[in-house]
Amino acid sequence: MVLSRFWLGIFISSIVFIFISLFTGGNYTLDFLLNGKKDDPILIAEHYRNDLPKPLRDSLVLSGKEKEKTYVVNRDTLNADTTYVYKNKTVKVYSGVQKSDGLLPTCKNTVLDLIIPLVAYLAFFCGLMQLLIDSGASEKLARKLSPVFVKVFPSVPKNHESISYMTLNFAANFLGLDSAATPFGLKAMQSLQELNPDKDRASDAQIMFMCLHAAGLTLIPTSIIGYRAAENAANPADVMLPCIITSFVGTIAAFLIVGIRQRVNFFNGVLLSALMGVIGAIVGLLYYINGLDLIGKNEFTSNLSALLLIGIIVFTLLFAWRHEKKFTALDTTVFDSFVSGAQNGLKTGMTIFPYVLGMLVAISLFRNSGLFEIISDWISFAFASMGVSREVTDSLPVAMLRPFSSGGSRGFMIDAMRQAGPDSFTGRLVCIFQCSAETTFYVIAVYFGSVKIKDTRYTLPTMLLVDLICVVAAIFVAGWFF
Numbered sequence: 001m002v003l004s005r006f007w008l009g010i011f012i013s014s015i016v017f018i019f020i021s022l023f024t025g026g027n028y029t030l031d032f033l034l035n036g037k038k039d040d041p042i043l044i045a046e047h048y049r050n051d052l053p054k055p056l057r058d059s060l061v062l063s064g065k066e067k068e069k070t071y072v073v074n075r076d077t078l079n080a081d082t083t084y085v086y087k088n089k090t091v092k093v094y095s096g097v098q099k100s101d102g103l104l105p106t107c108k109n110t111v112l113d114l115i116i117p118l119v120a121y122l123a124f125f126c127g128l129m130q131l132l133i134d135s136g137a138s139e140k141l142a143r144k145l146s147p148v149f150v151k152v153f154p155s156v157p158k159n160h161e162s163i164s165y166m167t168l169n170f171a172a173n174f175l176g177l178d179s180a181a182t183p184f185g186l187k188a189m190q191s192l193q194e195l196n197p198d199k200d201r202a203s204d205a206q207i208m209f210m211c212l213h214a215a216g217l218t219l220i221p222t223s224i225i226g227y228r229a230a231e232n233a234a235n236p237a238d239v240m241l242p243c244i245i246t247s248f249v250g251t252i253a254a255f256l257i258v259g260i261r262q263r264v265n266f267f268n269g270v271l272l273s274a275l276m277g278v279i280g281a282i283v284g285l286l287y288y289i290n291g292l293d294l295i296g297k298n299e300f301t302s303n304l305s306a307l308l309l310i311g312i313i314v315f316t317l318l319f320a321w322r323h324e325k326k327f328t329a330l331d332t333t334v335f336d337s338f339v340s341g342a343q344n345g346l347k348t349g350m351t352i353f354p355y356v357l358g359m360l361v362a363i364s365l366f367r368n369s370g371l372f373e374i375i376s377d378w379i380s381f382a383f384a385s386m387g388v389s390r391e392v393t394d395s396l397p398v399a400m401l402r403p404f405s406s407g408g409s410r411g412f413m414i415d416a417m418r419q420a421g422p423d424s425f426t427g428r429l430v431c432i433f434q435c436s437a438e439t440t441f442y443v444i445a446v447y448f449g450s451v452k453i454k455d456t457r458y459t460l461p462t463m464l465l466v467d468l469i470c471v472v473a474a475i476f477v478a479g480w481f482f
Contacts (some may be wrong), residue, residue, distance in 0.1 A: 169184035
């Protein structure tokens with residue numbers, strides 16, 4: 001219900017703002033909202049050449065066989081140029097660039113750039129998960145982890161298969177394996193849905209899982225390190241520890257907020273032991289990484305995630321091969337089992353497509369309308385008025401956009417590193433923002449859409465609150481380290 005109203009609110013407020021801008025002269029045309037592409041120049045006016053000031057008229061005189069003349073003014077390294085294009089007796093004026101793809105390109109790119117790759121990931125990893133199920137590996141994993149998970153998820157029966165799926169999802173997120181985390185998470189949601197008595201309403205276990213997943217505890221921020229290396233940072237991996245600390249703070253906050261709501265016993269011995277074990281493992285690994293030189297750190301961080309993903313695949317195949325008799329008992333083979341799981345992955349991908357499309361189109365309209373930019377400027381101004389440094393306020397667009405669009409916030413992150421420098425406080429802070437939060441609206445659309453849940457209860461406000469906590473924590477952690 002909350003998500004539906006928020007989605008409607010984005011659409012209605014964006015459309016109202018677009019028409020206000022159109023009638024007050026803020027927009028010349030609405031075509032860019034429908035057909036424009038990200039970073040395309042925006043048409044803001046059209047004039048006859050004789051109506052322009054004389055210096056501009058003289059600069060736009062056609063000579064010889066020219067059919068078009070372009071003149072650029074207001075050249076500025078920080079802002080888009082104003083471009084005059086003289087063609088067919090009129091001069092079109094372009095200024096600024098489009099923040100996001102228009103509605104129609106968004107629909108197209110959602111299929112080509114998001115859904116098709118996602119379906120491919122789902123097919124492959126769901127095939128592997130089917131091998132884990134049929135071989136009995138998931139049952140063994142659930143049995144070992146049940147003592148901890150039954151304390152965090154009291155409504156989940158001991159040794160239930162969803163425990164192994166949630167574990168694999170958390171592990172994949174922990175190692176920065178986004179392509180593997182989503183299929184594992186979707187399988188966990190489907191498994192939890194089987195225990196849900198009200199199929200249209202999110203269960204306590206699903207809400208807890210979603211909020212912990214969205215907190216995104218990450219050990220190896222591989223993509224962030226890669227972007228920093230591409231921008232020639234002196235030490236691309238220097239934000240790794242701040243990213244881990246910030247995401248860990250977000251994970252603990254999510255667990256406490258949802259746990260209090262669901263009356264989880266935080267002082268259970270098993271739960272405390274597991275938490276101390278995770279903290280000890282993180283500290284130990286960080287101690288080891290901190291002892292490496294620059295080349296050693298880069299090699300370790302770039303190889304660990306890939307090696308572990310390959311390790312998961314090899315383990316699954318070897319375990320399935322060793323327990324091939326179980327497949328025979330199920331009247332199938334290892335390969336047929338993989339194919340069966342992959343087919344389920346394809347079906348899941350098609351199920352979530354409309355949910356993802358609806359959310360991304362709304363976000364596209366919200367960004368291109370200019371309303372998001374105005375809200376962002378207001379918030380930055382409010383923080384600046386409270387004495388917050390310019391280095392922090394320049395980073396806030398990344399934090400604000402992250403819950404809506406991973407690609408959009410990534411673009412702001414790269415731009416901030418290029419403008420302020422990758423080794424500046426702003427350049428590092430935007431990387432921590434990008435790493436320590438999740439694309440909240442996309443995640444909710446995908447995960448709840450996969451099981452067709454309509455009432456997400458308090459999931460959205462909780463996830464947004466955790467995002468805010470991560471932003472505040474990131475600022476303090478970055479100030480402490482840099």
